[in-house]
Amino acid sequence: MMNKKEIIKVLEQIAVYMEIKGENAFRVSAYRKAAQALEQDERSLRDIDDVSKLNGIGKGTAAIINELIETGESSVLNELKEEIPEGLIPLLKLPGLGGKKLGKLYQELGVKDRETLKEACESNRIQELAGFGKKSEEKILHALEEANTRPERLPIATVEKAAQFLKDRLASLEDVRRFELAGSYRRARETVKDLDFIVSTDAPASVRESLLNMGEIGEIIGQGDTKLSFTVIIDDDFPLSVDVRLVEDEAFATTLHHFTGSKDHNVLMRQLAKDQGEKISEYGVENVETGEVKTFEDETAFFNHFGLSFIPPEVREGRDELAQFPKDSDLQLISNDDIRGDLHMHTTWSDGAHSIDEMIEACRTRGYDMMAITDHSQFLKVANGLTVERLKRQHEQVRMYNEQYEDMTIFTGIEMDILPDGSLDYDDDVLENIDFVIASIHSSFQQDRNTIQQRLETAARHPKVAMIAHPTGRLIGRRDGYDVDLDWLIDLAKETGTILECNANPNRLDLSAEWLEKAQKAGVPIAINTDAHRIEMLDHMPMGVSTAKRGWLNADSVVNTWGAERLKAWIDKKQT
């Protein structure tokens, strides 16, 4: 029997094949919408009695889904596959090639995969085709070469530096009135395709000039009056695509909203506008009857115009955010201002770069009133993990600092390894006097699910273990986590009163937004921590908060908002 994920994939595949076949674009997107409807429904396939009741799934797509459930195959997809070579599918990802053009290349030149496309370019047959030319041919060849070297989406951690560089650059330009980084970066997706900047200026030509004269420009992809596309190369790395929109200040809010997306969110907003006789574009909201265009000072005013309150970019995914944020909404998603402390960080005692008091001062600067010093335990020798003796000495120091600072509660802590054999790295009597014990896995990732889960269960059931850190162990774009059933882990955390972490390091973001959402529903408290190994890494906190927002977490689900006393009471409760 096919699972939901596989069915979603089939529907999306059908859409892609139809696109190349040259089917009506609305028909194509109907299949995508059906896939989306399935994806956004939280229920498992078994719990949905009639798929055609879902909004976006009708007679046709329901028949396909039911056929898949019954037979594991789709006759529609099978027929499409007979008709259209599979090798064409990945070619759709090449910039500049859509379904129409690819269909033509297939029909007229017999292009059926990368190789035949390359040959067609090299034998100069493409420029002969109506609608194509010399430039198209060169672009396709170029795109084919690029596709080998560049991944499609990049983990946000890898674009952080370039994003900061461009922000600094724009901030330094006199002709820039205000600007913002929009797109999926602003929505805090885990990976991004490019960086989208919205820039308010009265002198677009000057800003364009300044940007294009930066030394870090790779190639200019396109430029018009309001739009500028180029690649930047920061750090001798790969080229990263950047889109800049230059707008007059009165259009800034609507342009920012438009290019923050998501596409699906924009569609919802535009339908809402249409229902009240208006039309949304980058430039404002037009009254269809009078043609009058209204502009807004900021996004809040824009949302208010439609009877909504400000919808955080992180939840603009075209789900039910419009219904969740009416003007008088009392829904308070977690925000940066709610965070009162950071409960996972390292110092020079293990593999951190700064001393205990340097970290304390850094946390005070960030306005916190609680924190935990959590170095590595003895098992992690490469990280200079603390022996029992060193641990005790460190904690004496931490307690001393805790006495010293009246405005900060400093918990003694440890990030204790869960060993490959399933045991914990310290004996109970060592753990006895520690305020905040974190348990985590740093070794033997390849063990089977059962073994991994036994390790996690030992930790979660231990009365002194307050939290499990980076619960999946993944590194985005680099390493999958270990094998764990997260539904199981969330149930276990709920049963044992164990906090789960949302690790704010942009390489991790672990748990991810979708699991945070499930954890909150189950009533499991979440801690958002930076796992900082140096002072600057404390500034990853907003990435964690944004991830939490994507998971619709409210402030009360996040222990960082509780304050030291309430947190301590929660930990104590587990031990009794």
Next chain:
DNA sequence: GCCGTTTTCGGCCCGACTGTTTTCAGTCG
């Protein structure tokens, strides 16, 4: 293909830019 007290047909978000044309289709976000 889906949807609907503006409903069973005729829409389906909207606009910029490119390369091809010589007024526009295709692609993209």
